[in-house]
Amino acid sequence: MVGPGAAPLENANPLVYRRSGERPVTAREEDDELPDSIDDREIFDLIRSINDPEHPLTLEELNVVEQVRVKVNDAESTVVVEFTPTIPHCSMATLIGLSIKVKLIRSLPERFKMDVHITPGTHASEHAVNKQLADKERVAAALENSHLLEVVNQCLSARS
C-alpha cells in the first residue's frame, strides 16, 4: 500500500465516463413513518465521488465503480462492492479498495459486513489484493499508519 509519488502516470490517458445524475428522492423515502432500507444506489452514491489517487477524476468517471457492481442486502447487513482498476497492473488497486472500504466503514451502521474486491479478471494480482483488503487485522494496522491514512483521506475528501 503506497501513496502516489512523483513517478510518471501509469495510465496517462484513461477513458473518462459520464457521471450519473442525482438520485431522485421518492415520496416513500420522504415519509418518516416508513422504514427506509439501504439500497444499491445509496451505497453507490457514497463511493462514486471518491477521488482517484493519481487523476483529478472520481472513481465513477474512471468507471472504477459502477452501480451494477454494488450489491447490498440490508436485511442481512451485507454490502459487496466490486471495483475495476483502469489497467491490469494498476499499483493503486489496494489503495483504491482501501479507500472504498474506509468510506463504507465510516458511513454505514456498524452491523454491516463489507466485502470489497476487484471485478474478476481485471487485475494481474487480483487474488493478492482481495486477500489483503479482506484481512481486517491488516486494514486496522494500515489505518493506524498516519501517512497512509492521510493518502486515504485525500481520496475521500470532496473536491472544491
Place this chain on the structure above:
Amino acid sequence: MKEALVLQSRVAAHPEARCWFLAWSPNGNLIASCGGDRAVRVWGRDGTEGGQLEACRAVLSDGHQRTVRRVAWSPCGSYLASASFDATTCIWKRCQDGFECVTTLEGHENEVKSVAWAPSGSLLATCSRDKSVWVWEVDEEEEYECVSVLNSHTQDVKHVVWHPNQELLASASYDDTVKLYHEEEDDWVCCATLEGHESTVWSIAFDGSGQRLASCSDDKTVRIWQCYKPGNEEGVTCSGNDPTWKCVCNLSGYHSRTIYDVSWCRLTGALATACGDDAIRVFEESTSSSSPQQQPTFSLTAHVARAHTQDVNCVAWNPKEPGLLASCSDDGEMAFWKYQQPELC
C-alpha cells in the same frame, strides 16, 4: 441446541474500540482483555461466591502506542505479556496495586500479532507481520534474550501457541500454513509444515494431550491435525525422528465467514470457534466413530447466531471451571457463557 450455550453476562470491555483478544489467568480467577484503544484491562470477580467477572482490577494503558493485539499470562500467573501493532511486546509484572511494565521486547520490524509462553515459563514466543517468529529466553534476573529468529513463513504470521507440556511451538500464517518448531542441537528449527488450508490461518489450539492441533481459517473451515510418531501403528510415514502431523478431520460448511479464533477446552474437550458472522459455535467429538484415531468426527453442539453485534474475535475456555467460555468482539464487548454439554448420540 441453542440452549447449550447460555449467556451469563456482558461487559463493555473496550467501549471505544475493537476488543481483539482475551486470556484467562492460569487459576481462572482473572481475565485480561486488549484492543484497539491501546489498553490492556484485567478483570476479576467482585468478591461474592460465583460472582461475575465484571470488576475491572487494572487498566494497563501506558505500555503501547498502538493497538494491543494479543495478551498472554505466564504459567505461574505473575506476568502478563502484551503484543502490539507498535512492534513491541511488553512484559507486565503483578505487584501489590496492579501491574508494572518491567520489560519491553523490541526487534520485530512491524506489528507483533501474537505472544505465547512455553509451559516451563522460561521461553516466550512472538510473531509479526515481518514474517518471523522469535523465541525469547527468560533468565532468573528477568532478563529476556532472543535465542532464535525463525523465518520459515513467507507471509504475515498471525498466531503462536506452545504445546501443553513440551517445548514444541506452533505458528499460523497468512501464507495459509501452520508450522511447528523445536530445539535441535542448541538451535530452533521448523520440524513440520501443515498444508491444507486455502487461505489465512488465523488461530491454532492444541488439545489437552498435545497429540492434536485445531486450526481455523479465512477459508471458513476448522481442521484437526493428529500427531503420528515414528513407528506408529497406523503406518503413517515419518521422515527421520520427527513426527508427522496429518489432517484427520475438516469441519467445513458450518461457518459463513472467516473464523478468527478456536479454543480447545482442556477440561471437557469441547472446541469453540469465533466467527466473522457474529456467531459462536461449539463442537464435540462423537464417540461413536469406528476409528476415532484415524478419522474422528465432530458434531455441532451449540450455535449462538448473534452472540455479538459484530465479528467475534476470540473465544477462551476457563482453565479451571468446566464450561465457562469468554468471548469478545469488534463491538468492544466481552461476554461470558455457560456451556452445558448435551448428550451426544
